[in-house]
Amino acid sequence: MKILIVDDSSTMRRIIINTLSRIGYSDVIEAEHGKAGLEKLGQGGVEMIITDWNMPEMDGLEFVTVVRGSNPSIPILMVTTNAAKEDIVAALQAGVNNYVVKPFTPDTLKEKIESLLG
Amino acid sequence: MSDFSLDDPSFYEDFLVEAQEHFELTEQNFLVLESNPGDLEILNAIFRSVHTIKGASGFLGLAKVQALAHIGENILDDLRKGRMNVTPEVMELLFETIDTLKILVNDVGVTLRKQGTAEDPDTTGLLQRLEALRGGPPAATATPAATTGAPSASLQIPAKLGNLDPTNRKIMEDVIAQGGVIVAIKAELSPEIMGTAFNPLSMLPMADLVGKLIHSSHVINSPTDLDAFESAAFHFDLVLYIQPSESPETVKKVFDSVKNVRMEYFVLGPDGTQELSPPTASIQVPVAAIPSPVVESPVAATPEAGARKQAAPDKTDKGSDTIRVSQLKLDAFMNTVAELIICKTMISHVVERFEVEITEGPAAELVKEIRKSSVYLDQVSKEIQASVLGIRMVPVKTIFSKFPRMLRDLAKASGKKIELQMIGEDTEIDKSLIEELSDPLIHLIRNSADHGVESPEARLKAGKSEVGTVILRARHEGDSVLVEIEDDGKGIDPKIIRAKAVEKGLLSLERAEAMSDEEAINMIFLPGFSTAATVTDISGRGVGMDVVRSNVRRLNGHVAVQSVVGKGSIFTMKLPLTLAIIDALLMRSGGQVFALPGTAVEETLLVTKDLVSHLTRRKAINLRGEVLGVTQLRELLNFNNEEIAGQGASQSDELPVVVISTSGKRMGLIVDSFIRRQEMVIKPLAPYLASLPGISGASVMGDGGVVLILDPAELMTLAVQEAL
Structure with a gap:
């Protein structure tokens, strides 16, 4: 399954990729902000999105909103720190299917991904 | 973790x-x-x-x-x-x-x-x-526990929430038995939710925000007429049972913000079941109340989030086409390229010898071919060298960027008003140099702020603007980078410097008075000129300036100061673009080969012996009407190998002289002979050689011989000392 990771922090991207590979997902592409994420998405084949919120150019919320405008079904997981509740509610309303709080364990990520696929 | x-x-x-x-x-x-x-x-x-x-x-x-x-x-x-x-x-x-x-x-x-x-x-x-x-430590999370007295295991579930399986009922009863509560939410989805990005199932993870989701289920809507059944309405309501970590009101607040869903909240506790007051109309749209409701777009619904769009400066904006490489790898690459250049030089050396030795026969043809290849190798290695140097170049911005903050702190601490201007931040310089440049720069800027720029009162009194200015400037000049720190402060008084130098016993009164003002103020770079304790007694300049100079020298650069009393000072650091490779003039003196950095070479001359005049202890020549002090390189360095001193020395009447210039001063060095101009890869000196005066490094020549690289600024100092 091809997963698109959108995060402006290269360290975070590596961490997510590393975690994903531990739980059996190795087909991963990366983008460093929402705009780049949309480009990557446009190239096709992406089956799930894992996105950060705070990013330059286009943040996660705007990115999700744009994605949802044309793709209502692709599972989207948002990676957040323990941000304010209203922020997470806003993200969920914008079309995020689930969120995972940093720092997460491989098990938590796996659980969240499975909940999206299930 | x-x-x-x-x-x-x-x-x-x-x-x-x-x-x-x-x-x-x-x-x-x-x-x-x-x-x-x-x-x-x-x-x-x-x-x-x-x-x-x-x-x-x-x-x-x-x-x-x-x-x-x-x-x-x-x-x-x-x-x-x-x-x-x-x-x-x-x-x-x-x-x-x-x-x-x-x-x-x-x-x-x-x-x-x-x-x-x-x-x-x-x-x-x-x-x-x-x-x-932030107004005190956050209040301990309100635990709904311990609110009531006698725990009761009764769990009254409102009929509209439907049935609950025994397992989950038991879990919730246990929660209540321990004094906790359960918040049950019945979510009725309005048809308008279709077509929005919101997935109603996202309410499940939302529950995690306010506690633990114990169970979720669906209940069938109260039966309506068939027409309604055909409509877009949802026929199932979602029911969530949450063991809250927050107060029931907070749970309500979070879920109330969900659009297009009508919520009902029930608090299941030891005292029975209470329904929380129905949501206010302003938040919630009753399902059938509005004929054609406009579905709020999710973005407009969150103005804060909308405002989060970034336009602030960010490196990642333009960084998409770059890769990061560790400096170790670059250094290793640089070293390999350096070796390549040595090899290349060796080969062209051999080729030159072939060309002299073999001029006829079939071998001569081969030599020609080798020559061609050698020239090609020369070009390619030059390109590689240029590329690797280019890769290692970083803008001085990377260190300049910390100075606004530093100056701000300094100004604040001393009650001065200082404005920092930075010019030429994009000027590029070798990465290894830039790291070494940081300390001297900090020193000089601190010095300008501490001792150059005056207090606002003193400035006003002197008829200057209250706010002092420090200008940090970088630019390329030939193969060098100039970094200047200019302030419009009180300047350095040469009279005070002279007096101080004499008092410190650094030189005689006569000598001090014979010095130009510029020479005098540059004495602040002499070791032992000042210490932190004495510096405030004089003009305030000179804290550890010798450290600055030795740092800059280590980089094959030099530092000098110009100053006008009452107007300000300019410290100028001149640094090579890169440390690793220099263009040098090779020459022989006292049986040893020396390399002089090309940046310091002004010209080479052949001077007739008779034209060298002897003034007291110095030798001088007349160079186009100007008197130029000259000195024997091997004497200057005490490199006089008696046995071979005479060998290399020019037997003719003409002495080879190289004119060097640094910090605006010039002198001539008499050598035995010039060899050629060549690129040199600088190798650090062995520790036992590192303290040799006038020598900054070593290199390996094409024939494997060792060359000592001269430090022009230090030679100049040596010559001055010798003449004293």
Whole structure:
């Protein structure tokens, strides 16, 4: 399954990729902000999105909103720190299917991904 | 970090690089913020930097970094959401937070590379002050437990919530038996939710925000007429049972914000079941109340989030086509290229010899071919050299960027008003140089702020503007980079410097008086000229200036000062573009081959012996009407190997003289012979040679012989001393 990771922090991207590979997902592409994420998405084949919120150019919320405008079904997981509740509610309303709080364990990520696929 | 350990140190290396970038960015942003408090874009950019550091540090198990970044982030969040104002007090605390984070992150590097000891600062005090800023430590999460008396295991579930299976009923009864409560939510989805991005099932993870989701189920809507059944309406309501970690009101608040869903809340507790007051109409749209409801777009629904779009300066904006390479790899590459250049030189050396020896026969043809290849190799290696040097070039911006902050702190501490102007920040210089340049620059800027720029009162009295200016300027000049630190302060008084130098016994009164003003003020760079204790007694210049000079010299550069009393001073550092490879003039003196950096060579002459005049202890020649002091290189260096001294010496009447210039001064060096001009790869000197006066390094020649590289500025000093 091809997963698109959108995060402006290269360290975070590596961490997510590393975690994903531990739980059996190795087909991963990366983008460093929402705009780049949309480009990557446009190239096709992406089956799930894992996105950060705070990013330059286009943040996660705007990115999700744009994605949802044309793709209502692709599972989207948002990676957040323990941000304010209203922020997470806003993200969920914008079309995020689930969120995972940093720092997460491989098990938590796996659980969240499975909940999206299930 | 229990079950998630990143044993690969490169994760930490990545983090260090990224964190460093964010620190630099943040400092710039802070300075902007200070002059434009409330600039949302800047606040967001700072927030994002701290946020990124916090996020990654959590994974890397850097608990202290994470804790500090966390509260810093909270404060920044309060600031950007207008819950707090940008006051000087807040700024100071944020600066301190960033500084401490820097130390903590630096510690990570120290530990990782096993270099030195970690500072490991105590952050408790800072954390407390930050908490206090936010209005005291957060109240302990309200536990709904222990609110009531006798626990009762009865669980009354309102009929409209449908049935509950025994397992989940038991779980909830246990919660209530322990004095807890369960919040049950019945969510009735309105048809308008279709076509919005919101997936109703997202309410399940939403429950995690306010507690633990124990169970979710669906109930069929109360039967309606068939027409309605055919409509787009949902025929199932979602029911959530949550064991809240927050008060039931908070749970309600969170779920009330969901659009297009009608919520009903029930608190199931030991005292029975209570329905929370129905949602207010302003938040909730009753299902069939509006004929054709306009579905609010999710973006408009969250104005804060909309405002988060970033336009603040960010490196990642244009960084998409770059890759990061560790400096170790670059250094290794550079070394290999250096070896390649030595090989290339050796080959062309051999080819030259072939060409002389073999002029006829079939071998001569081969020599021609080798010659061709050698020329080609020459070109290619030059290109490789240029590329690797280019890769290693970084803009001076990378170190300049920390000075606004430093100067601001210095000004603040001394009650002065100082404005910093930076010119030519994009000037590029070799990475290895830039790191070495940082310390002397800090020294000089500190000096300008501490001792150059006067207090506002003194400035006004002197008829200057209250605000002093320090200009940091970088530019290329030939193969060198010039970095200047200019201030419009009180300048350096040559009279005081002369007096001080004589008092210190550095030179005689006569000699001091014979000096030009410029020479005099440049004495501040002499070792032993000043110490911190005496410096305030004189003009205030000179704290550790000899350290600055020795640092700059180590980089094959030199530093000089110009100053006008009452007007200000300009410190100029002249540095080579790169440390590794220089263009040099090779010459022989006293049986040894020396290389003189091409940047210092002004011209080469052949001077008839008779034209050298002897003035007291110095020799001089007349160079186009000017008197130029000349000296024997081997004498200057005490490199007089008696046995061979005579051998190389020119037997003719003409003496080879190379005119060198540095810091605006010129002198002539008499050598035995010139060899050629050539690129040299500088190798560091063996420790036992490092203290040789006048020598800055060594190199290997094409024939394998060792060349000593001369330090022109030091030669000049030696010559002056010798003449004294």
